[in-house]
Amino acid sequence: MKKIVFITLSLLLAVSFWNCEKDDICAEGTAVTPRVIIEFYDATNTTVLKSVTNLGVIEPTFTTGLSFTGVSKIEVPLRTTADLTSLNFIQNGNDSDTTNDNIDLLTFNYVRNDVYISRACGYKTVFYLDTTNPIELTADGNNWIQNIEVIQPNIETENEVHVKIYF
Incomplete structure (x- = not known):
């Protein structure tokens, strides 16, 4: 009786693996919801990349965010459940003071547009920045960001720079 049960289970496992299809597993490297790629430039010499130091990026209602230092390019996520994302870019926000x-x-x-990837991977969200008002910088009289330039308004991959920030 034990042999019959073992053989039955073995056949069941073999058939289940045999019926496994390519898209039953989401392969590493499969395209996912892209983050917006931002490069930083010197505001006085707009062709020169400039590294950020102690930059904090956080959604205003969150208690923790992202921190960057010594880089001129960052990746930040956008909300997939709304048509806008507000983020605080905090100069010196990555230090204790x-x-x-x-x-x-x-x-x-x-x-936003949800794009079907596969049965195993599900959907990813791609973003298309508004053509008339893609990014708003709230003026407070003490902005460290001097200018923002949208390079690629279609955020479909992380293979290219989408936005340049000059400071």
Whole structure:
């Protein structure tokens, strides 16, 4: 009786693996919801990349965010459940001294489109920045960000720069 049960289970496992299809497993490297790629440039010499130091990026209602230092390119996520994302870009926000923080609020305005990848991977969301008002910089009289330039309004991959920030 034990042999019959073992053979039956073995056949069941073999048939289940045999019926496994390619898209039953989401392969590593499969395209996922892209983040917006931002490069930083010197505001006085706009062709020169400039590294950020102690940059904090956080959604205003969150308690923790992302931190960057010594880089001129960053990747930040956009909301997949709304057509805008507001993020605080905090100069000196990655250090322990909060008295020197300079917060610039950026609001990304976009349209979302969910794209089917496969049965195993599900969907990814791609973003299309608004053509008339893609990114709003809230003016507070003390902005460290001097200018924002949209290079690629279609955020479909992470293979290219989408936005340039000059400071």
